[in-house]
Amino acid sequence: MSTIIDDSRELIDRKELADREEVTRQQAIKQIERKRHFRVEAMVSLIGMILLVAIWATTEYHNAGGWPTAGFSQSSGIHDVWNFWIIYPIIGWALILGGRGWYVHGGRKPISENEIKREMERQAGTH
Numbered sequence: 541m542s543t544i545i546d547d548s549r550e551l552i553d554r555k556e557l558a559d560r561e562e563v564t565r566q567q568a569i570k571q572i573e574r575k576r577h578f579r580v581e582a583m584v585s586l587i588g589m590i591l592l593v594a595i596w597a598t599t600e601y602h603n604a605g606g607w608p609t610a611g612f613s614q615s616s617g618i619h620d621v622w623n624f625w626i627i628y629p630i631i632g633w634a635l636i637l638g639g640r641g642w643y644v645h646g647g648r649k650p651i652s653e654n655e656i657k658r659e660m661e662r663q664a665g666t667h
Contacts, residue, residue, distance in 0.1 A: 567650050578644040585637050589630060596626045 600622040601607065608622040 574644045578640060581640065582637060585633060589633060592629060593626060 604622050
């Protein structure tokens with residue numbers, strides 16, 4: 541009889557190990573997909589920013605009547621002075637993309653069993 545119990549325990553242990561490996565595999569696949577999606581998102585963002593800068597440079601060149609030989613300001617239409625509004629969308633886009641990058645590459649770790657146990661103990665202690 542003990543042989544049957546030992547065999548069933550071994551079978552259960554193997555099944556639990558296989559289940560854990562499958563969960564780990566699925567988490568790894570999701571992380572790889574997130575990283576690939578982020579790379580595409582970063583490239584599309586870069587292309588979008590290049591296009592925006594090209595449009596900005598073209599309009600500023602025509603508004604100022606040439607290259608910014610007199611510098612940059614917040615005013616438009618001054619001869620040889622370009623408006624520097626382009627920095628605001630670039631900074632905003634960089635912050636958003638940086639936040640996404642942090643989320644994908646470092647801020648999103650799987651929840652560990654220790655974290656779950658600590659939270660369960662904390663909740664049990666407060667009720």
